[in-house]
Amino acid sequence: MGFDNPSRERIKEILAGAGNIAVVGLSDKSDRTSYMVAEAMQKRGYRIIPVNPNAENILGEKCYPSLSDIPEPVDIVNVFRRADQVVPVAEEAVKINAKVFWLQLDIVNEEAAAIAQDAGLEVIMDRCIKVEDAILHPRQP
Template identity: 70%
Template sequence: MAFENPSREEIKKILESAGNIAVVGLSDKTDRTSYMVAQAMQSRGYRIIPVNPSVSGEILGEKTYGSLKEIHEPIDIVNVFRRSEFTPEVAKEAVEVGANVLWLQQGIANEQAAEIAGKAGLTVIMDRCIKVEEAITAPKRQAK
């Protein structure tokens, strides 16, 4: 059976209930899409947790982690800015840390990653921009 993203109504519910978003592949370079998207989500009241092993210190005022396993707090959404071939490993880690959602950004899709996460009960969203979906489905959320 071919993969299908959740409905817009389901995505709206996911975003309304989410707080912590671990952003895998978040760049510290302000001109990168990952930075701009994470910054926009942060300004809308979501807590961004940067995951990038090549950046130490902070991104967007938040401590940067080398992997999802280093984060010792609940993760609602794992938002991925990595090439498709790297996503099965991210999916395995998302399962191990008990995340609720695996979200592969626009242009990123991997059936194996979707299967790994889906079999473990995670909701999977692929090839969609979280910032765009949030703007469409949850326009009333206010920054905390």
Template identity: 70%
Template sequence: MAFENPTREEIADILRNAGNIAVVGLSDRPDRTSHMVSAAMQMRGYRIIPVNPGAAEILGEKSYPSLKDIPEPVHIVNVFRRSEYCAEVAREAAEIGAKVLWLQQGIISEEAAAIAESSGMIAIMDRCIKVEDSIALGGR
């Protein structure tokens, strides 16, 4: 069976009920897409937890070297890494009990999606979380 992203209604529900969002590959450089998207999501009221082993703090939040180092529950794992790294991120997301694996626009990994789904997570691929938030929830 071919992979299908959740419907817009399902994505709206995921975002409406989102707890902590761990952002794997969040750059500390303001000119990077991961930084801009995460800053916008933070301004919309989402709690962003940076995952970047090379930074101590990003967007005013402590940065962690890996998902396993985050000491609190993570609802969504939002991934800004190349496709070949996503299966490992999916395994780590499953280990920490995340509910959603979200691969940003341009990132596709059937292996990561299969790992996520077999672990009970919802997988989303090739979609920008900021764009989906704007479409699904508008001005909330």
């Protein structure tokens, strides 16, 4: 049996209830997709926590070298890493008791999904968090 993402209605609920979103692989380069997505989410009112061991601050937020270094609860772990690099991220998301493990567009890893799901995390794969938020929470004119 293959993986199925939660329904759009459930994704809408997840985003509506999200406080802290840890962004693993967030680049400090403004021309990178991870930066543009995180910046857009921040502008829409989400709290972004950058996870990048090679930067001190991104988007005005302190960077952490790993999920385990974040000193506060994380609701969503949003991942911008290659599919072959996400299993350790899933394991760490479980260790910090995140609620949701979200792999960005074009990132699919069934093993990582199973690790997260088996520990009770909701899993979303191959979806852009920014696009989902724009569709599910459109701005009022």
